[in-house]
Amino acid sequence: MTDWLKVYAPATIANIGPGFDVLACALKEPAGDYVWARKRERPGVEILQILGDFGQLSYDVNKNTAGYAAQETMARYPGAAGVELKILKNELVPLGSGLGTSASSAAAAAYATALLYDARLNGDPSLERTVKKELVPICARAERIGITTSVPGVQVAQAEHSDNVAAALLGGFVLSNKRYAMELGTIPALQFTVFNPYKQLNRETNTYEPYAIRTAHARAALPYMVRLADAVTTLGHLGQLVYAIQTQNMHLFGAAIHDALVEPARAKKLMPWYQDVRRTALESGALGCALAGSGPSFFIVTPTMSPVLNGALIKTVNDALLAAGLEARVYTTPVDTAGARKV
Numbered sequence: 001m002t003d004w005l006k007v008y009a010p011a012t013i014a015n016i017g018p019g020f021d022v023l024a025c026a027l028k029e030p031a032g033d034y035v036w037a038r039k040r041e042r043p044g045v046e047i048l049q050i051l052g053d054f055g056q057l058s059y060d061v062n063k064n065t066a067g068y069a070a071q072e073t074m075a076r077y078p079g080a081a082g083v084e085l086k087i088l089k090n091e092l093v094p095l096g097s098g099l100g101t102s103a104s105s106a107a108a109a110a111y112a113t114a115l116l117y118d119a120r121l122n123g124d125p126s127l128e129r130t131v132k133k134e135l136v137p138i139c140a141r142a143e144r145i146g147i148t149t150s151v152p153g154v155q156v157a158q159a160e161h162s163d164n165v166a167a168a169l170l171g172g173f174v175l176s177n178k179r180y181a182m183e184l185g186t187i188p189a190l191q192f193t194v195f196n197p198y199k200q201l202n203r204e205t206n207t208y209e210p211y212a213i214r215t216a217h218a219r220a221a222l223p224y225m226v227r228l229a230d231a232v233t234t235l236g237h238l239g240q241l242v243y244a245i246q247t248q249n250m251h252l253f254g255a256a257i258h259d260a261l262v263e264p265a266r267a268k269k270l271m272p273w274y275q276d277v278r279r280t281a282l283e284s285g286a287l288g289c290a291l292a293g294s295g296p297s298f299f300i301v302t303p304t305m306s307p308v309l310n311g312a313l314i315k316t317v318n319d320a321l322l323a324a325g326l327e328a329r330v331y332t333t334p335v336d337t338a339g340a341r342k343v
Contacts (some may be wrong), residue, residue, distance in 0.1 A: 002036045002038045003038060005112055006035075006036050006112075006342065007034070007108045007342055007343065008032060008108060008341060009032050009033055009035075009108035010028070010104065010336040010340075011090070011099045011104055011164075011168075012100030012104065012163075012164045012293075013025055013098075013099065013100070014167070014292070015262065015263075015293055016241065018237040018259045019175075020259065021165070024163035024164050024166065025167050025186070026172065026338075027194065028193070028336045029333035030092060030099065030317040030334045032100075032156075032171075033088060033089050033090060033101065033107045034087075034108065035066055035088075035108035035112050036085050037109065039083060039117075044084045045067055045070045045071045045079055045082065045085065046084050047061060050084040050222040052087075056095055057089075064318075065106040065109075065143050065265055066105040066108065067109070068145055069110040070109040070113045072138045073109075073113040076134075080117045083116065084239075089105065090223060094198075094210045095137055096212030096214050097296070097297050098293035098295045099196065102143050102164075103139065103164035104168050107135070107168035107278075111169065111342075112133075113338040118131055132339065133170055134153035136169060137162065137178060137295060139162070139169065140178060160178055162179070162181065164293065169181075173185065174187060185210070187244075188248065189248075191332055193299060193301075193310065193313075193330060193331070194292060194331045195300075195329075196328055197298075197327070198211050199326060213295050218294030218295065221268075223261075230260035241253060245318065250301070251287060254288035254301040254303070256288070257301065263291055266291065267295075273321070276300065276320060278290075281316070281317050281320075282301045284316045286300040286301060292324075302316065314332075316332070
């Protein structure tokens with residue numbers, strides 16, 4: 001039996017304002033997920049251990065994004081026998097936080113399996129990006145199984161989107177569709193301040209209640225029809241956002257973080273506190289503010305690296321959250337440019 005191989009994949013922010021299902025980036029903080037993998041002689045994939053998920057994830061490889069990603073990746077290599085996995089989730093980033101937790105473990109498992117069986121990765125480091133891009137559609141299919149396809153009373157299309165997994169695999173900002181991932185690089189000076197909300201202390205149980213939103217519920221909140229003017233506005237902001245990344249213009253980046261289609265609908269139905277908090281952040285000096293993925297986590301972009309000014313802005317946003325009965329873990333973080341990697 002071979003030795004264990006350890007791979008890390010970062011947490012991510014998807015959608016990024018107007019980039020619904022097509023634009024995402026990887027984060028340095030909060031930490032993403034780790035997957036240990038090794039070959040075995042018996043065929044198939046087996047998950048031996050899952051830590052940090054509080055018993056919420058399945059050991060069935062067809063119901064676990066990491067297991068499914070490893071299984072589909074292994075199928076690419078004729079003669080591959082089997083793989084055993086151990087998964088470590090970041091317990092400070094609960095499932096349903098909007099920070100790409102299922103994408104992170106899928107990306108880590110797929111890349112770990114490729115490292116075990118893809119001869120290209122053992123010889124030419126320059127082929128690493130090529131292999132990772134080939135894994136994007138596999139991981140997108142894997143992440144889809146983590147989405148409940150129906151909510152009571154509402155049918156939700158089983159959407160396959162690759163924005164989170166592409167960023168987790170490749171790092172930096174990535175523009176993607178179902179099969180192709182286009183790397184946009186990063187803005188070196190850019191820092192996100194990410195707020196991961198949770199409900200205040202439950203005095204009966206002496207615990208903090210998680211605030212989680214399942215992707216299926218977030219998709220069920222979307223309108224079936226939108227105004228043409230809102231669609232044009234959002235497309236214009238998406239183009240502006242991509243241009244800002246390419247030209248490394250932080251102020252233009254912040255100004256482009258505006259979504260007239262998806263975010264307002266989700267906030268109205270699932271996060272009624274969000275618009276007030278967002279307004280407070282922008283009025284207090286944030287360059288931009290948007291939900292992370294489908295929420296409830298959100299981020300702000302600040303105009304300065306000054307710890308004093310950033311600290312004051314964070315306090316203002318936290319005060320607005322407290323007024324809504326919420327608290328948040330806060331991470332000030334640059335973009336992770338490495339993506340999935342062996343550690």
